[in-house]
Amino acid sequence: MVIYSVYVVNKAGGLIYQYDNYVPRAEAEKTFSYPLDLVLKHHDEKVVVSFGQRDGIRVGHAVLSINGVDVVGKNTAEGKDTLEYLNDPANYPVSIRFGRARLSSNEKLMLASMFHSLFAIGSQLSPDVGSSGIEMLETDVFKLHCFQTLTGIKFIVLADPRQSGIDALLRKIYEIYSDFALKNPFYSLEMPIRCELFDQNLKGSLEIAEKAGNFGAGS
Amino acid sequence: MTVHNLYIFDRNGSCLYYNEWNRKKQAGISKDEEFKLMYGMLFSIRSFVSKMSPLDMKEGFLSFQTSKYRLHYYETPSGLRFIMNTDLSVPNARETLQQIYSNLYVEYIVKNPVCVLGHSLDSELFSSRLDSFIRGLPFYSPRAA
Numbered sequence: 196m197v198i199y200s201v202y203v204v205n206k207a208g209g210l211i212y213q214y215d216n217y218v219p220r221a222e223a224e225k226t227f228s229y230p231l232d233l234v235l236k237h238h239d240e241k242v243v244v245s246f247g248q249r250d251g252i253r254v255g256h257a258v259l260s261i262n263g264v265d266v267v268g269k270n271t272a273e274g275k276d277t278l279e280y281l282n283d284p285a286n287y288p289v290s291i292r293f294g295r296a297r298l299s300s301n302e303k304l305m306l307a308s309m310f311h312s313l314f315a316i317g318s319q320l321s322p323d324v325g326s327s328g329i330e331m332l333e334t335d336v337f338k339l340h341c342f343q344t345l346t347g348i349k350f351i352v353l354a355d356p357r358q359s360g361i362d363a364l365l366r367k368i369y370e371i372y373s374d375f376a377l378k379n380p381f382y383s384l385e386m387p388i389r390c391e392l393f394d395q396n397l398k399g400s401l402e403i404a405e406k407a408g409n410f411g412a413g414s
Numbered sequence: 415m416t417v418h419n420l421y422i423f424d425r426n427g428s429c430l431y432y433n434e435w436n437r438k439k440q441a442g443i444s445k446d447e448e449f450k451l452m453y454g455m456l457f458s459i460r461s462f463v464s465k466m467s468p469l470d471m472k473e474g475f476l477s478f479q480t481s482k483y484r485l486h487y488y489e490t491p492s493g494l495r496f497i498m499n500t501d502l503s504v505p506n507a508r509e510t511l512q513q514i515y516s517n518l519y520v521e522y523i524v525k526n527p528v529c530v531l532g533h534s535l536d537s538e539l540f541s542s543r544l545d546s547f548i549r550g551l552p553f554y555s556p557r558a559a
Contacts, residue, residue, distance in 0.1 A: 199468045219468050253470050295470065302465065309462050316455045317480055320448065322418035322437040322499050326482035334463050335473045353466065 196408040199353040205385040206347030208311035210304045212388040222294030223251035229287040240268045242277045257296035364404040371396045415553045418499040425493025427453045431535045504553045
């Protein structure tokens with residue numbers, strides 16, 4: 196029973212707080228000889244697998260490190276283009292680590308704003324009157340819960356699909372926000388939240404929710 | 415317990431079929447715009463979900479719910495998308511959508527030599543069978559809950 200992350204979005208759609216509670220890193224490191232039987236391509240400043248899924252390496256996984264040294268964007272640590280490096284038989288055998296690419300803070304900002312818009316469209320396309328925006332979005336590996344306050348702030352929690360008690364957690368996060376961010380005289384509204392007490396209390400309530408979820412959802 | 419409406423989109427984004435049973439509020443935009451908005455919203459949700467997901471996904475986006483309705487999504491391997499809006503009492507309509515695909519779409523559209531795939535589905539038989547299938551669902555009742 197896991198809570199993966201928490202996002203707080205202001206009323207303009209900008210991300211003001213983000214916390215990753217649990218980041219599962221499914222990575223696969225293998226040694227390859229020339230020629231590489233995976234097809235790699237450039238995508239969004241990273242090198243990703245486009246074909247040739249095998250042994251824990253899936254399509255969409257990015258190249259994380261070569262020979263133990265982390266890659267920097269599209270280039271190896273020395274600055275050479277990764278695809279050129281891997282096309283050169285002289286560099287083999289090579290050990291490459293693949294895995295899901297971590298989201299950069301820019302990408303998180305973009306995703307938060309994207310969700311802000313999708314939330315509104317969900318309300319517009321409603322076949323019933325008086326609908327709110329998207330409150331819960333379900334996929335096969337995670338559930339996204341969203342609570343929008345009366346002032347337009349959205350608290351978004353990504354959790355395991357079987358985790359229970361997220362509604363209470365969202366209300367609790369709202370309470371923590373109003374206690375430790377809003378009542379902080381140095382915090383400006385709608386700006387990124389940089390309050391230590393907010394962080395501490397948020398982590399505390401996430402731990403409590405995860406433990407409580409274990410008792411509830413098992414049945 | 416009710417079904418509000420059903421959309422069927424092909425892989426290019428054109429709406430092949432739309433029908434409503436219990437819709438209480440129109441979107442306020444023309445039907446064409448509504449179809450494009452619906453398709454665009456789902457396209458963005460799928461891309462959002464694939465980036466946000468902490469683990470590798472097999473089936474991807476399944477459904478979402480708001481305070482008043484739930485949208486169920488099913489995509490076939492050929493890129494055909496089935497979207498059903500129901501009220502909140504229906505937890506999972508994925509099998510229903512799969513049945514609509516295999517028992518109705520494949521039988522009455524794909525196997526129909528006159529129906530051109532990719533165009534609007536104008537088979538009368540398909541519409542009437544679909545209508546009776548929806549009305550026969552255990553979670554459908556003609557009076558909205």
